[in-house]
Amino acid sequence: MSTGSAAALPRLSSPRRGVEGLMVRAWGGKDLRLTVIAREQPAERFVRLRVDLDGLLERDEVYPTYWLRLWFETPSGKGHQRAYTVVAPDGATGTGCLEFYLHPGIASDWARSAAPGDGIDATVLNGRDPLAHSPAHLLMVGDGASYPAIADTLRRTGELPVTALLQAHDPEDPQIMPLPVRAGADVRWLEPGQDVVAAALEAVAAAPEGTNVWVALEGVPTRRLAGALRRELGLPKERVHSLAYWKRS
Numbered sequence: 001m002s003t004g005s006a007a008a009l010p011r012l013s014s015p016r017r018g019v020e021g022l023m024v025r026a027w028g029g030k031d032l033r034l035t036v037i038a039r040e041q042p043a044e045r046f047v048r049l050r051v052d053l054d055g056l057l058e059r060d061e062v063y064p065t066y067w068l069r070l071w072f073e074t075p076s077g078k079g080h081q082r083a084y085t086v087v088a089p090d091g092a093t094g095t096g097c098l099e100f101y102l103h104p105g106i107a108s109d110w111a112r113s114a115a116p117g118d119g120i121d122a123t124v125l126n127g128r129d130p131l132a133h134s135p136a137h138l139l140m141v142g143d144g145a146s147y148p149a150i151a152d153t154l155r156r157t158g159e160l161p162v163t164a165l166l167q168a169h170d171p172e173d174p175q176i177m178p179l180p181v182r183a184g185a186d187v188r189w190l191e192p193g194q195d196v197v198a199a200a201l202e203a204v205a206a207a208p209e210g211t212n213v214w215v216a217l218e219g220v221p222t223r224r225l226a227g228a229l230r231r232e233l234g235l236p237k238e239r240v241h242s243l244a245y246w247k248r249s
């Protein structure tokens, strides 16, 4: 029997979910409990956790960009729900990875100290496959929070032509992690301060027919870009996947 300190014991994040939990359940969200198997920190601001996915891969198609609602816990024990992307799913082991771009925040803090054996509740109630409608080309626009989804999509889409524009927020850390290099991929970090919406509109205007556009930025640029894609460029709804990944406070 271990005589180690309490800090070394596995932790479980299974908070009271309150009204938010009731709403997610009413919308049909399905519950899982994830368990951390391994942890690595490939960069100062980036943590990767391999987790057991509690049978998710047998029940659902985990397409690139697929995400889960994770239930973190506030210091007072309340639920703090935040979305994270499942990357590198492995059907043979029933596992996948969660990758955290670190900044001040409860979810980031949880990842900073997560260790094998820790558990966290999760709910499946999420978005749409950006590869639906067989795109001829995929244009992805994101930043640190959507880096995991973009890098995983690049790894999992063979030679599908993908253009990815990433916005770096921190001039001290312009390249959070290297992006995968492969045939058919045109991937670049924008200069700090460069207007991501203008750069994205230019890229969309130059993109071939049959391009799906995936946008996952902070709330304000996400709304600006999604609006411009529909109003100014007239892109059909089914070709645009846009979701604010975080909110500046």
Ligand SMILES: Cc1cc2nc3c(=O)[nH]c(=O)nc-3n(C[C@H](O)[C@H](O)[C@H](O)COP(=O)(O)OP(=O)(O)OC[C@H]3O[C@@H](n4cnc5c(N)ncnc54)[C@H](O)[C@@H]3O)c2cc1C
Binding pocket: 067, 080, 082, 083, 084, 085, 086, 098, 099, 100, 101, 102, 103, 104, 105, 106, 107, 108, 109, 144, 145, 146, 148, 149, 243, 244, 245, 246, 247, 248, 249
């Ligand atoms: C569908 C979806 C999938 C996502 N997948 C991932 C993923 O795989 N990996 C990942 O790291 N994030 C991902 N995110 C973003 C993540 O959910 C948010 O960043 C979330 O707000 C983090 O929660 P927190 O408790 O750490 O911070 P919060 O309590 O939400 O915020 C605390 C402070 O940090 C700031 N902040 C929050 N997020 C960021 C950020 N990304 N960059 C800079 N400052 C920030 C806020 O403005 C606030 O000041 C995803 C979001 C969505 C909607």
